[in-house]
Amino acid sequence: MIIELANVGIRPKAIELTLSPDEIELDVNGVTLAGDVKFAGETAKIDEKVHVRGSVAANAEIACIRCLEPVSQKFEIEFDDIFVDAADEPSDDELVLEGEDLDQSFVIDGKIDLAEVVREQIFLELPEQLICREDCKGLCPKCGSNRNLIDCRCYEDEIDPRWSALKDLR
Numbered sequence: 001m002i003i004e005l006a007n008v009g010i011r012p013k014a015i016e017l018t019l020s021p022d023e024i025e026l027d028v029n030g031v032t033l034a035g036d037v038k039f040a041g042e043t044a045k046i047d048e049k050v051h052v053r054g055s056v057a058a059n060a061e062i063a064c065i066r067c068l069e070p071v072s073q074k075f076e077i078e079f080d081d082i083f084v085d086a087a088d089e090p091s092d093d094e095l096v097l098e099g100e101d102l103d104q105s106f107v108i109d110g111k112i113d114l115a116e117v118v119r120e121q122i123f124l125e126l127p128e129q130l131i132c133r134e135d136c137k138g139l140c141p142k143c144g145s146n147r148n149l150i151d152c153r154c155y156e157d158e159i160d161p162r163w164s165a166l167k168d169l170r
């Protein structure tokens, strides 16, 4: 769904949108969107700036960084994005970035792709390092088995060097 900056007025306009994972195109390694993504919110012009705000609800499967098994994650994201027409902005040397301006995006062609806005919000919420459980044993570095599921015994015959001294004493 494309929002034209010029069509956004002072009176808020409600938007409800369901986007398929294909439309979101979240291209992140180890992350798969599970089912449709829902956006409920509005557009409105406030102080000459276009706001797109509301909430995004999404479910994703994210690979555990240790064992790579998918972990289900639910996202409920509230956001308020501000868009400014790049043509309305002063030229670079006049442009002073103030704290409150940092959160706004410049729009080049007067159009905002809502799928892109939603994708960005999900992207920002993704956990950097997710583990399926505190004591996840991860993959065996030797054979690649998931050690939560299989006791691959790769290290059974190896003696922990900390104990070898004791063994010599016997």
Ligand SMILES: [Zn+2]
Pocket (backbone or CB within 6 Å): 064, 065, 066, 067, 068, 069, 131, 132, 133, 136, 137, 138
């Ligand atoms: Zn794991």
Ligand SMILES: [Zn+2]
Pocket (backbone or CB within 6 Å): 140, 141, 142, 143, 144, 145, 152, 153, 154, 155
């Ligand atoms: Zn192994």
